[in-house]
Amino acid sequence: MSIDKNLLKRLTLLYVEDDDVIRVELSQLLSNFFSIVHVARNGKEGLRTYLENQDEIDLILTDVNMPELNGIEMLKKIRDFDTKIPVILATAYSDNEFLAEAIKLRVQEYIVKPIDVRYLLDIMNDIASHLYQEFLLKQQQDELSKYKEILDTNNIVIKTDTHLNITYVNELFCEISGFESSDLIGKELKYLKYHDMASDIYTNLYANILNNKPWQGKLKNIKKDGTSFTTDAYVIPSLDESGEMNGAISIQKDITDELNKKREIQLALMRDKSDIFIRSKEGNLEQNQIINDLKHRLEKAQIELDQALKNIEKYIYSNEKYRLENKNLKTEIGLYKKNSNTHVAFKFSKENSDLRLENKKLKDKLLQLELNEEKSTSQQKVNYDTKVSELEDRITELLEKIDSTQSDDVLLQKLEYWKEKAKQETTRIENLEKQIIAHGDKTFMSKIFG
Numbered sequence: 001m002s003i004d005k006n007l008l009k010r011l012t013l014l015y016v017e018d019d020d021v022i023r024v025e026l027s028q029l030l031s032n033f034f035s036i037v038h039v040a041r042n043g044k045e046g047l048r049t050y051l052e053n054q055d056e057i058d059l060i061l062t063d064v065n066m067p068e069l070n071g072i073e074m075l076k077k078i079r080d081f082d083t084k085i086p087v088i089l090a091t092a093y094s095d096n097e098f099l100a101e102a103i104k105l106r107v108q109e110y111i112v113k114p115i116d117v118r119y120l121l122d123i124m125n126d127i128a129s130h131l132y133q134e135f136l137l138k139q140q141q142d143e144l145s146k147y148k149e150i151l152d153t154n155n156i157v158i159k160t161d162t163h164l165n166i167t168y169v170n171e172l173f174c175e176i177s178g179f180e181s182s183d184l185i186g187k188e189l190k191y192l193k194y195h196d197m198a199s200d201i202y203t204n205l206y207a208n209i210l211n212n213k214p215w216q217g218k219l220k221n222i223k224k225d226g227t228s229f230t231t232d233a234y235v236i237p238s239l240d241e242s243g244e245m246n247g248a249i250s251i252q253k254d255i256t257d258e259l260n261k262k263r264e265i266q267l268a269l270m271r272d273k274s275d276i277f278i279r280s281k282e283g284n285l286e287q288n289q290i291i292n293d294l295k296h297r298l299e300k301a302q303i304e305l306d307q308a309l310k311n312i313e314k315y316i317y318s319n320e321k322y323r324l325e326n327k328n329l330k331t332e333i334g335l336y337k338k339n340s341n342t343h344v345a346f347k348f349s350k351e352n353s354d355l356r357l358e359n360k361k362l363k364d365k366l367l368q369l370e371l372n373e374e375k376s377t378s379q380q381k382v383n384y385d386t387k388v389s390e391l392e393d394r395i396t397e398l399l400e401k402i403d404s405t406q407s408d409d410v411l412l413q414k415l416e417y418w419k420e421k422a423k424q425e426t427t428r429i430e431n432l433e434k435q436i437i438a439h440g441d442k443t444f445m446s447k448i449f450g
Contacts, residue, residue, distance in 0.1 A: 003121050005033060007128040012036040012053070016046035016062035016071065017090075022115075029117065030061075033124075043069030047077055054081060059127060061120075064091040075105050086127045090115055156231060156252035159238075162245060164189045164206060176254055178224035189250070194220040194228040205235060209248045212237050219252065229256045269413070291428070329355060394425075 013034045017023035018041055031037045038053060040046035043066050050057060060078070064071040075087055089102060089110035102110055109123045156176065159168035166184045174181060177192075184191070190202040197220040208215040214236045220228050231252035240246045 003033070003125050004128070007132055008033040008124060009035050010132065011058040011128055012038070012056045014038045014040070014046065014050055014053075014057045014060045014062075016040040016043065016060070016066070016074065018042050018063060018066040026115065026117075033121065042066045043071060043074035047074050050078055051081070057085070058131060059124065060085060060087045061124075062087065062089060064089055072101050072105070075107070079105055086131070088120070088123060088127075154253075156250075156254065158189070158250040158252070160189055160248045160250070162247055164209065164248060166191070167247065173252075176223075176229055177221065183224070189248075192219075192221045194222045196220070209235060209237050210245075212239075212245055218255075221252075229254055230259055231255060323359070325355070 011034055013030060013036070015023070015027050015030060015037055017026070017039075020041075023039060023041065027037050027039045036056070038049050038057065040049045043062075045068075046060075046062060047069065050060070060075075062071040062074065066074075071089055071091075075089075078085070078087075083106070086108040087105070089107050090113055091110060092113045108127060111120060111123070154172075156173040157168070157170040158166060158173060161167050166187050166189060169179070169181055169184055173179075190206075193199075193202055201217060201219070205215045205217070214234065216234045218230060219233045220230050222228055232255050233250055233252040235248055235250040237245045238247045238249050
C-alpha cells in the first residue's frame with residue numbers, strides 16, 4: 001500500500017517510548033511524515049503531554065512496558081477524556097490478558113517489537129485515511145446543518161409521512177400562518193388548502209409524490225384566522241437507506257407580498273392608462289379648440305385681406321381717375337392762359353392747386369391704407385407663427401415629460417403612447433398648414449410666408 005504523505009501531514013502524533021535509542025530514531029523518522037510529533041519517555045510524561053495538547057493530538061503510538069506508568073494505565077486515564085482518539089500499542093510480547101485489556105480500551109492496532117516501520121506507516125496511513133473521511137463527513141454535516149438553518153430561516157419547511165400526513169412544520173410557517181405546530185401534526189397536507197384553490201392542484205401533487213416524483217407550483221395556504229397566503233412550493237419525496245419513500249418534504253417561499261405588489265402595479269398601470277386617455281382627450285379638445293379658433297381667425301383675416309385688396313384697387317382706380325382729371329385740367333389751364341386774362345388764369349391756378357393738394361391727401365391716405373393692411377397681415381402671420389410655436393413647445397414639453405419618466409416595465413407603455421400622440425399632433429399641425437395654404441391665395445401666402 002502506498003503512503004499518502006498529505007494525509008499524514010494533517011495529523012499530530014504523540015509518541016511514548018522509554019527506550020532512548022528507539023525513541024530518538026523512530027521519532028526522527030516519523031517527523032518526516034507528521035505535522036508535529038510530541039515525544040514522551042514514559043506513561044506519566046505521556047499523560048501530561050496529552051493533557052497539555054489534547055486539542056491538537058490526533059494519534060497516539062505508545063509502548064506498553066514503561067516505568068512509572070505503563071502504556072495500558074496511561075491509556076485508561078486518557079480514555080477518561082477522549083474515547084475516540086486512535087491508539088497503536090507497541091509491545092515485545094503477546095498474551096491473552098494484554099489483548100483483552102487492549103480491546104476494552106478500544107485500541108486501534110498493536111504491533112510487535114522490533115517495529116516494522118513499513119507496516120507501522122501502513123497502519124498509520126489507514127488511520128489517517130479514516131480520520132480524513134470522518135473530517136469530511138463532519139464538514140458535510142456542518143454544511144448541511146448550516147444549509148438547514150438557512151433553509152429554516154428563510155423558507156417554510158413542512159415534512160410528512162408516507163400518507164402525506166404532517167409530521168413537522170418549522171417556526172417560519174407557524175409565524176406566517178398563525179398555527180401552532182401541535183395544531184397541524186397528524187393533519188393531512190391538503191388540510192392547509194385555502195377554499196378557493198382548485199382541488200386538482202393537490203391531486204396532481206399527491207400523484208407525483210406517491211410516484212416518487214417531485215412537484216413544483218404555487219399553493220394558496222389557509223391561515224388560522226381564515227385568511228390566506230400564497231407560496232412558491234417545491235415538494236420532493238424523502239427516501240430511506242433502501243431507496244423507499246418514507247415521506248415528503250415541502251419547501252415553500254411566501255410570495256404574497258410580491259403578488260400584491262404586482263397587482264398594485266397592474267392597477268396603477270390601468271389607472272395611468274385611464275388618466276392618459278382622459279388627459280389626451282382633454283388635450284385633443286383643447287388643441288382642437290385652438291386650431292378651430294386659429295382657423296376662424298385665419299378666415300376672418302382672409303376676408304379682411306380681400307376687403308383691403310378691394311379698397312386698394314378702389315383707391316388706385318380713384319387715384320388714376322384724379323391723375324387723368326389733373327392732366328386734363330393742366331391742358332385746359334394752358335389753353336386758358338393763352339385765351340383769358342390774368343384774373344381768370346389766377347382762378348384756374350388756384351383751382352389746380354386745390355386739386356393737387358387733394359390729390360396728395362388721397363395718395364397719403366392710400367399709402368396709409370397699404371401700410372395698415374400690410375401691418376395687419378404681418379400681425380396675423382406673427383399670431384399664426386406664435387400659435388404654431390406654442391403647439392410645438394407643447395409637443396416638446398410632452399416629449400420631455402415622457403423622456404424624464406422612469407423607463408420601467410410599467411411606464412414603457414406610457415412612452416410609446418405619448419410618442420404616438422406626438423406623431424399624431426405633428427401630422428395634425430402639418431394638415432393645418434395644408435389647410436392654411438389651401439385657403440389663401442398666392443398674394444396672401446407671399447405676405448404670410450414670404
